[in-house]
Amino acid sequence: MKPLSKIDNFEDLLTKGISNLKLRDPEIAKILDAEVRRQSQTLSLVASCCAVNTESLVAAASSLVNVTAEGFPGKRYHAGCENVDLVEALAIERARNLFDAEYASVQSHSASSANYQVYSAFLKPGDTLLGMALDNGGHLTHGSPVTFSGLNYKAIGYGTTTDGLIDYEEVRSLALEYRPKMIVCGATAYSRTVDFAKFREIADSVDAILMADISHIAGLVAVGLHPSPINYAHITTTCTHKQLSGPRGGLILSGRDAERIVPGTEKTFAQTLDAAVFPKMQGAPAVNIIAAKAVAFGYAMTPAFKEHIHRIRSNADIIAKAFDSRGYEVVGQISENHTVLIRLSGNMTGAIAESALEECSILVNKNRVPGETRSSFVTSGLRIGTGSLSQRHFDAKGCEAVVGLICNILDSVEPDGEKAYKLDKQLVDKFTAESYRLCEEYPIAEYQY
The missing domain is CATH 3.90.1150.10 (Aspartate Aminotransferase, domain 1)
Structure with missing residues (x-):
């Protein structure tokens, strides 16, 4: 019997994997090669897409995928997590530094998951949610009637003026009329600057929690080309694959409100968000993707x-x-x-x-x-x-x-x-x-x- 080859480093593992894929599953390998060629020969102007940087791509293919790691760094429900803890702690540190945040959660599988985790943390079914209407640039998860956000909450939509600008007076009027438990700002098809300070003023006037979804502008925010919501919104969410050029995944952030007690509870915003991610909405995180996020956050500071x-x-x-x-x-x-x-x-x-x-x-x-x-x-x-x-x-x-x-x-x-x-x-x-x-x-x- 031929002895098994020993693999004890990252590079050999990836090289062996690529070789074995081409040998044992040429059908998939052929499709993957064709996709690389398609992308190289296509002009993509899709606003929600950037190519993942190669370093993040490699990290996502790491052996961290083999580790079950329910919980958080230093507090896992499984053994064998010493390297996982290092990776997640580094991703959290880099995310906080990149966005000047007090709190970061890097486990969300997507921005949509992150949004739902935030909603589940602070809203009860039937509570009122005020978000940007889909026709005016909002996202499905901001209250569309065909999604979790619209089916489980009383979703009210604000819109834009005839000039295509967010109608802040309408936002204020709707907030006063419906007294939402949460206001969502941020968009998926909006080309202008979002005034997060004005949104916070409106939210405070009706004792609402403000969530900012910056999935489309996270890179602009990170380098200072768009105002940051971190210290205006109670919670900020984003994906990590669009402007950050990282893997497909989600990120939850909080600034000055992170250690404040959530009204009506005994827990801080940070504690409440952690519990919403795990165990409330997710089990074991995709640690290989967290590693790829850490790489992307590091690159975003260059x-x-x-x-x-x-x-x-x-x-x-x-x-x-x-x-x-x-x-x-x-x-x-x-x-x-x-x-x-x-x-x-x-x-x-x-x-x-x-x-x-x-x-x-x-x-x-x-x-x-x-x-x-x-x-x-x-x-x-x-x-x-x-x-x-x-x-x-x-x-x-x-x-x-x-x-x-x-x-x-x-x-x-x-x-x-x-x-x-x-x-x-x-x-x-x-x-x-x-x-x-x-x-x-x-x-x-x-x-x-």
Whole structure:
């Protein structure tokens, strides 16, 4: 019998795993290779996406995945957690330093999970939750009737003005009328700055808890290009994969309120949040993902990350102006973060635009816009983000070329209903070739940090 090979270091384990995957499951290995090629040959303008940095990718593939570690550092329900404790403690320390927070919980499996954990900590079924309406840029977990947040709580939605700005007077009016137990600020399709101080003022006026969801702007907040909610919101949540370029996962933070007693209880906000994550809502954490989060937090404190986030911000300005110059309506007129929300006109729908652009190797996503009359599967808008382009080091010339290509494609499309369309095959080939050319000019290798 052939003796088993000894593996006692991280690099050998990964090398062996890659080799065995190609040998024993070539079908999956082939698909994984194809996905790398697809991403390298596609211009992604999806606002919720950035590529994970390679160091986080490797950490996520570590042997930490083998460890069951219910509990928290120094207080586990299982043995064999000495290295797990070091990893989680480091992730917590880095998250606190990155966002200047007093408290950080790194175990949430996603930002949606983090939001639900916060709700479960402070709300009872039927309590009133005031969040941004989906049509005006809010997230599903901020009170949509098809989700946990809308089904279990009395969800009230605030919106934007005709200029596409958060209507703070409406927020105040709704808060006074409904006296919500919690107010949620933050958005998934909103291109302007969020005034967290004003939200806290409104929350305090009705004795509500304020939660800020910064999943889309966490990188901007981390480097100071967007005001931070940490010491305005009682609790802040975010994902770790969008602007932070880490693994898919969630993060819960708190600032000056962390050690305050939650009204009506004997526990602090920090203690209440810990209990909501474990054991209330989750069991054992994905410690390999926590390691990948720690790597991402470390990278987010480097000059290279700050340069990347500055590119995200400046490229959004360039793209907004370029669409405006081509006659497209930019909701909110300008961008103050990474998002550009476009309202389509005539018979062009978001579903048609998304499909036609994907056919030409450009990814965007259809999105509802203020005053939306079409369904979520059709929509009247496009949400565009600059994260992935900025990771490729796109400059002003490149961004303008992308917008020009998008507009040329959409100008060539003949809508046929809400989802069907006609686009000449020769034009598809021409536009796809131009997408490939831009991918080669700004290669994916540029963002392998």
